[in-house]
Amino acid sequence: MPRRTAIPISQKIALRAQRQLQPKASNIELARWFKETFQHPIALSSVSEILSSRYKCLDNHLSLHQTNSKRIRIEFWPDLEKALFQWVQQAEGQIIISQEVIREKARFFWAKIPSYQGKDMPSFSNGWLAGFQSRRSIRAYKQHGEEGSVPETASQAMRPIQQLLSTFQPNDIYNCDETSLFWKQVPDRSLSKRSIPGKKKEKARISVLFCCNADGSERLPPCFIGTAKKPRAFTAAGINIENFNCQWYSNRKAWMSGQIFEGWLRWFDNTMSGRKVVLLLDHFSAHKAAFEQIDEGPSPLKNTLVIWLPPNSTSRFQPLDQGIIRTWKAYWERRWVRFILEEYEEGRDPSRSMHVLHAVRWGIGAWEFDLSSKTIQRCFNKALRSEQIRLSEINPITSDITRDFQELQHSSRIRDPMDIDDFINPNDEVVQDNIHEIDDLILSQFQPEIEQEEDEIIQELPSISIKEAIDALKRLRLYEEQQPQGSSSFLRELYKHERVVKGRKLANQEQRDIRSYFNV
Known part of the structure; x- marks a missing residue:
């Protein structure tokens, strides 16, 4: 029996990308493409498995160390890991980050991220923590100190x-x-x-x-x-x-x-x-x-x-x-x-x-x-x-x-x-890192966007018509022309913009004429 060879993640990503480029291609055609591209065959069952939803996460952004590996370390809670990784990046250098601190921060984010509301909180085991560290290329948790704070340095x-x-x-x-x-x-x-x-x-x-x-x-x-x-x-x-x-x-x-x-x-x-x-x-x-x-x-x-x-x-x-x-x-x-x-x-x-x-x-x-x-x-x-x-x-x-x-x-x-x-x-x-504000900043990306401020009272302004805009430009141009020392460059800009607005008026008129023609 020939020895079975694991397929690297980079080749799995390429196979899924090829399916996106050729959505009508059969699994047989994709297996043939795979053999021609990577110089080794692939079983049809492997093609089906790689194209399944199990490997959907490969369609997202992956770091280089992941694509060179043989196995995929699946993120079970992508929003949580995204928030946690951002926190590590921004908090490192301000406080000492231990594995227990990471675990405690994971519990904090789980309770705050809307997509996990109503779900049982995981235990965040040592195995998960090791996987998180590997997936995100976190080599060590340590404080960098205040290097560079001395002016001579x-x-x-x-x-x-x-x-x-x-x-x-x-x-x-x-x-x-x-x-x-x-x-x-x-x-x-x-x-x-x-x-x-x-x-x-x-x-x-x-x-x-x-x-x-x-x-x-x-x-x-x-x-x-x-x-x-x-x-x-x-x-x-x-x-x-x-x-x-x-x-x-x-x-x-x-x-x-x-x-x-x-x-x-x-x-x-x-x-x-x-x-x-x-x-x-x-x-x-x-x-x-x-x-x-x-x-x-x-x-x-x-x-x-x-x-x-x-x-x-x-x-x-x-x-x-x-x-x-x-x-x-x-x-x-x-x-x-x-x-x-x-x-x-x-x-x-x-x-x-x-x-x-x-x-x-x-x-x-x-x-x-x-x-x-x-x-x-x-x-x-x-x-x-x-x-x-x-x-x-x-x-x-x-x-x-x-x-x-x-x-x-x-x-x-x-x-x-x-x-x-x-x-x-x-x-x-002054914009600077503040350990007390990092949590709010990270969590804000998981909350729905504010479309408009609820407590802002603003007077509605009327929409300016093309005729009103042309009249205003003419009056402004006349004002500048009447000045003892008017600006010729400003008058040129007014004339150019008047032509732009008149061009919009003509385009709108043509669109109305076409609609009227087809309505008839």
């Missing part, structure tokens, strides 16, 4: 990075980082630390991911993360967020997660198609979890070389932390304070009229138009070349905010103005 670690970066052009060196934004925070110190009666969303938050290159020639669309999939402010205004130069994600905490960053990282790599670029990242757990998921999978990054900055040194070596984000926030907060003044002048309460659509619009405007390329260049030079710089751009903005504070205080709208620096860049808005 970080500086030494940066030297080879700086040498490598010197081989790239500045337009091919990118950095990305996140910040939070409390978009309803009022500038009154007496109100900022407590809730305001009747104003539930004082601490309403969004997170924003920024990415740009070293010479400031390319600023990628900002990525906003909110609590609702379709905020009520968007739907009330009839807004299609895809028309904005940004990306919108959501989870219940408005936090950056590994899942969101993985999607963004793949998008970034595809955007850089045909180029070889560097992306500087810090050791934020969501970044590391996303990169490991991609790097161990069948489709690693093709156009992007990820370079990790020394741990615990981003305040010194991360370009976006050297003043880019702070300058962006200063422009945003100036717009927010002026909105407060305008609303009070109109007799409206800004805390009620403010909504997330304003926050997104101002954020895009500050990123695309207000922030200068020179500021970006200076911050990259400061981070990567240790040059001493002063951000002269932010001084006029803080002066404007100070004057607005004084006006608000004079009108008795605020009593105790916040410190300008605390208002522009409060410590609570």
Whole structure:
């Protein structure tokens, strides 16, 4: 009797993929294809077994160590193991993780994940724990410590990075980082630390991911993360967020997660198609979890070389932390304070009229138009070349905010103005790993998405017709033409956009004519 040979998982995956490519192929045809491809025969019974639901999990993403093995270690509780693995990735380095800690955390997630509600909790035996460790390539549970926290050590670690970066052009060196934004925070110190009666969303938050290159020639669309999939402010205004130069994600905490960053990282790599670029990242757990998921999978990054900055040194070596984000926030907060003044002048309460659509619009405007390329260049030079710089751009903005504070205080709208620096860049808005928030962040991906905020009251706005849009463009064009020093470039843009809107009008008219013809 010939000795039976086990079929590697990689060949099983290939067989299931071939069935998906040729769904009408018989098992005999698939066995013939298998023999031609892998140079050894396969029994028809094995073909049937591999194509059965038992091996359905092979259709999902598998890491390289799994596909090279002979046996499949089936995940009995995939949602639980996904949550548990993310927790290990994000908690490692903050606490000591033992096998008993893993087991206890498994019990915690089992009780919280909706798909396991009403089911008996497993015992999470040593065998399961060993299998989980093997499936996820977890070699050891240990605490990494605080390596890199000493400035001298970080500086030494940066030297080879700086040498490598010197081989790239500045337009091919990118950095990305996140910040939070409390978009309803009022500038009154007496109100900022407590809730305001009747104003539930004082601490309403969004997170924003920024990415740009070293010479400031390319600023990628900002990525906003909110609590609702379709905020009520968007739907009330009839807004299609895809028309904005940004990306919108959501989870219940408005936090950056590994899942969101993985999607963004793949998008970034595809955007850089045909180029070889560097992306500087810090050791934020969501970044590391996303990169490991991609790097161990069948489709690693093709156009992007990820370079990790020394741990615990981003305040010194991360370009976006050297003043880019702070300058962006200063422009945003100036717009927010002026909105407060305008609303009070109109007799409206800004805390009620403010909504997330304003926050997104101002954020895009500050990123695309207000922030200068020179500021970006200076911050990259400061981070990567240790040059001493002063951000002269932010001084006029803080002066404007100070004057607005004084006006608000004079009108008795605020009593105790916040410190300008605390208002522009409060410590609570700094995105960092927090062991106390990891559980909520991981569990949020298993909960149903929030379509709209339940407690947000937004006035419905009418849909603008094509005729109204054309009339508005004509009036705006006439206004600019009548100015003593009108902008010819602005007039050209108005004329171009008027043609675009008229083209839509003509297309709509043709569609109506065709429908009328067939109705007749």
